[in-house]
Amino acid sequence: MRRLLRPVLGAGLAALAVIACTTPASPASAADAPYDVLVFSKTAGFRHDAIPVGIQTIRDLGAANNFTVTATEDAAAFTTSNLAQYEAVVFLNTTGDVLNATQQTAFESYIGSGRGYVGVHAAADTEYDWPFYGNLVGAWFASHPAIQQANMKVEDRGNAATGHLPQTWTRTDEWYNYRTNARSTAHVLATLDESSYSGGGMGADHPLSWCKGYGGGRSFYTGAGHTQASYAEPAFRTHLLGGIRYAAGRSKADCRPETGYxxxxxxxxxxxxxxxxxxxxxxxxxxxxxxxxxxxxxxxxxxxxxxxxxxxxxxxxxxxxxxxxxxxxxxxxxxxxxxxxxxxxxxxxxxxxxxxxxxxxxxxxxxxxxxxxxxxxxxxxxxxxxxxxxxxxxxxxxxxxxxxxxxxxxxxxxxxxxxxxxxxxxxxxxxxxxxLGTTPPATGTIQAEAFSSANGVSAFTKDGANGGQTLGYIEPGDWAAYNGVNLTGVTSFTTRVVSGGAGGTIQVRTGSATGPVLGTVTVPNTGSWTTYANVTTALSNVPSGTQNLYLTFGGSGTGLFDVDDFTLVKGTGGSTGVGPVKGLAGKCLDVRSGATADGTQIQIYTCNGSTAQTWTVSGSTIKALGKCLDVSGGASADGTKIQLWTCNGSGAQNWAAQSDGSLRNTSSGKCLDVSGNNSADSTIVHLWTCNGAANQKWTLP
Structure with missing residues (x-):
């Protein structure tokens, strides 16, 4: 923040502030609004002797952290009315098929109402024939070696369940292998280092604890908690408490799947x-x-x-x-x-x-x-x-x-x-x-659920959606309208979609749901209802000015796809304008010293509005001071000088703005590049292989 500093805390208050920021989760959770937790420990398979001590541990955590605990092994507790009193349900070392179809339906509705689930250890060894549960827990148990010490690598130390842990958490437990890797659908908090013990079966990426949003609710799972001794460990108790607080909505977390960072x-x-x-x-x-x-x-x-x-x-x-x-x-x-x-x-x-x-x-x-x-x-x-x-x-x-x-x-x-x-x-x-690579210049990205009017579709809260919602319930013949959209210069349409169904088509129209078709894009099955993809189509005969835009939907069957958002992309090729050409760090393309001699070096420099930075973009030529932006000698080697030269219509002076923001010499196929990705004044520009980097991005007048 850019403002005057507040007065410095007194020594006593400063000390209290330090204590507050270094104490584990328990004091923070003491301020939680009261809530209720159901602990369910029914078993139809192997029964863990740690269940009684686990129940008592959760009771103790509740007494210290403002939640009440009801423990049961009676599946009859799973009714809509009874579950409604609990903010979270803990499946504590459950095994086998523990709920009948009616009870499963009640629990699905409970999660759909925005409540939470906590799975502890053998909760992953439960309800193998219930797909909803498999998705909720995140992964099912496959096998385990003997109880032994191992290292857990804590990937996310910004969660209430893991913020107190070291980066490597060494402890003894029964370490599960899972049938699938939870990473694609959940946010992984900790993994097992299989080199630290014997019997690992998942390789270099072995998630052991994770969280996720699912079906409108929240889910936390930990593979730890087999042994009675686990529940006496302060670090494990705080780990379990954090998971309960997240599931109950008392601690917030980004539990979206995360890869590629x-x-x-x-x-x-x-x-x-x-x-x-x-x-x-x-x-x-x-x-x-x-x-x-x-x-x-x-x-x-x-x-x-x-x-x-x-x-x-x-x-x-x-x-x-x-x-x-x-x-x-x-x-x-x-x-x-x-x-x-x-x-x-x-x-x-x-x-x-x-x-x-x-x-x-x-x-x-x-x-x-x-x-x-x-x-x-x-x-x-x-x-x-x-x-x-x-x-x-x-x-x-x-x-x-x-x-x-x-x-x-x-x-x-x-x-x-x-x-x-x-x-x-x-x-x-x-x-x-x-x-994220290159992004085309856009007139704007519109959240699909922010329609002005619609037929047959509605907003749907969905994990992974930008803004938290998609445009859902799409069937053939449905449409959505977006009023007052500026279409001037728009040449293409890109949309983020998700489909575990049949897919279909989106037609972009103006005026009405039966108005002129500007373009059509095919939406495929993206792999699942949580796997997003971008699809793009060119648009033609696009009217200028503010228009009412319509998306109309086609396909066969029901449940075609969801639309997350869409971007209207403005074309840049062949544009005409006068003004600065801006690049890396907002600096301007500049004719060195404002000279007009053929061969004068082109550079970047702090924008100052001078004639040395005033460029006329017309068709494929870019001019300043009456001369053209030119590739020296018409060469194509990386590092070739970019200079000012008398306009001659050659390929060395033909440039095309690309949808990714780069400026490409059409003769060589290479890009205008700021040398060394250096934004200092007087850094030269040269020709370089196009790579989508920041030092090849330009904004034309």
Whole structure:
């Protein structure tokens, strides 16, 4: 946050703040609103002797953490009316078929009402003929070796069930192998290191604990808990408590499946630099802010289209933020003046509180408050950057959707975390990123469920959906309308869809559900109702200006597909405009020294509005100072000089803007590139093999 620091906490209060942020989950959970938990331990197969001590452990946890416990082995408890009194149901070492069809239906309705499930150890050895249960628990038991010591690798230490654990948790238990890997449908919290024990059967990726949203409710599973001794372990008890709190909705977490992320920080600060005063200490794979106002920023790379995730917590009423889209600099003010801050401070004004794009756009406060954990508990941010659109997710819930329209700024650039000042205690873990490749310039992305009117379809709450909902219940002949959509310059349509059914088609129309067809795209079966895919089609005869847009749906049968969102893409080829050409870190394409001689080097430079930065884009030529952007000698080798040259109509002067934001020389097929991905003033541009990187992205006038 960019404001004056609050007065420094007194020594006593500062000490209390430190204690609050380092104490395990129990004190935080003591403030939970009261709730009720049902512990179910019926067995129709092997019976674990740890069940009685497990029940007593959960009773003890409840007594200390504000929830009541009812324990039963009577399946008759599974009625709609009886289950309604519980926020979570724990399947404690259940085995075999324990519920009949009527009881299963009641439990499915219970989960569908938004309640929670906790599976402990042999809960995965239960109800093999009930598909709903198999999906809910996440994976079924396959086999196990003898009880022995092993290492658990804790992947996510930002969850109430794992935030207290070390990165490697060494303990003794009975270690399950599972029939399938839960990672594709659940968020994995911890895995087993099969090299640390004998009898592992899943290889390098052996999930043992996970969480997920399913069927409208929440699910947490841990494979630990076979032995009586487990329930005396403080770390396991807190692990179990965290799972119960998540399932009961008392602790929030991002439990969406997660794959493809690369760590930027998970204990190592390689590639990071401190700008300005203060610093971050680095201990236990946790960054802790000290003093400030400064910025700890990742200097090794700039990013354009990406999903950035990180875990954070505050000790109390503290202040920090995540900066994105700023150029390299040792001055923290550069990030403030050139980038955007996603704020962390739950008590400030709405446009500068947790989830806000600081002073630019407030978060959805109701959604934010529902998703936010209290001080002393970990939260997870996802910052999803697609072109100039930023979506902010807090613990898996979208709380902000911001589009940059400032021509001087860009969401592309470096990322960093703020140390705001003495007394503002912020903690960060597991900073990771997934680069998303290229994203076409868009007139806007529209959530499909945000229709103006519709026939036969409705919004459907769904795991993995951007915004938490899809447009669902689609059958042949249905349609959805979106009023007041600007279609000027739109050339294509991209949509995110999901289908475990027959698939079908989407027709894009204007005016009415029977209006002119601008394009048609086929939606395939994507593999399951939780597997999303993007499909694209070109559009033709698109009218300009604001129009009422209609999506009409076709196919055979029922339950065709869901639509998550769609993007209307503006074509760039052949456009005409006059003004700056902006690239890496928002810098401008510049004719060095404003010279007009043939062969003058082209570079990037801070935008200043001079004639050396005023380009005329017309068809395939790009001109400044009366001359053309030119590839020296018409060559095609990587590193070939880009220069100013008398216009001659040759292939060396023909350029085509691509849908991914790159600018391609049509003769060589290579791209205009900022040398070395360096955003410093006077960095030259040259020709280079197209690779989709940030230093090949350009915005034309």
């Amino acid at each position: 690369t760590p930027l920080y998970n204990g190592s600060t390689t590639g990071w630099s401190q700008a300005g005063p203060g610093n971050f200490t680095n201990s236990d794979a946790t960054l802790t802010s000290v003093g400030g106002m400064g910025l700890f920023w990742y200097n090794a790379k700039q990013f354009t289209n990406y999903s950035l995730k990180l875990d954070w917590k505050l000790a109390g009423d503290d202040n920090s933020g995540i900066f994105i889209g700023f150029p390299p600099s040792s001055d923290p003010q550069s990030a403030i003046n050139n980038g955007y801050e996603v704020q962390i401070d739950a008590t400030d004004a709405v446009d500068r509180t947790t989830g806000a794009v600081y002073t630019y756009k407030a978060a959805d406060i109701a959604a934010r408050d529902a998703a936010l954990n209290a001080p002393g508990e970990w939260n997870t941010y996802e910052l999803l950057v697609e072109g100039e659109r930023l979506q902010v997710f807090l613990n898996g819930v979208k709380i902000n959707d911001f589009t940059n329209t400032d021509p001087v700024r860009s969401l592309a650039g470096h990322i960093g975390i703020q140390n705001h000042g003495t007394g503002d205690d912020a903690f960060f873990r597991n900073i990771r990123i997934k680069e």
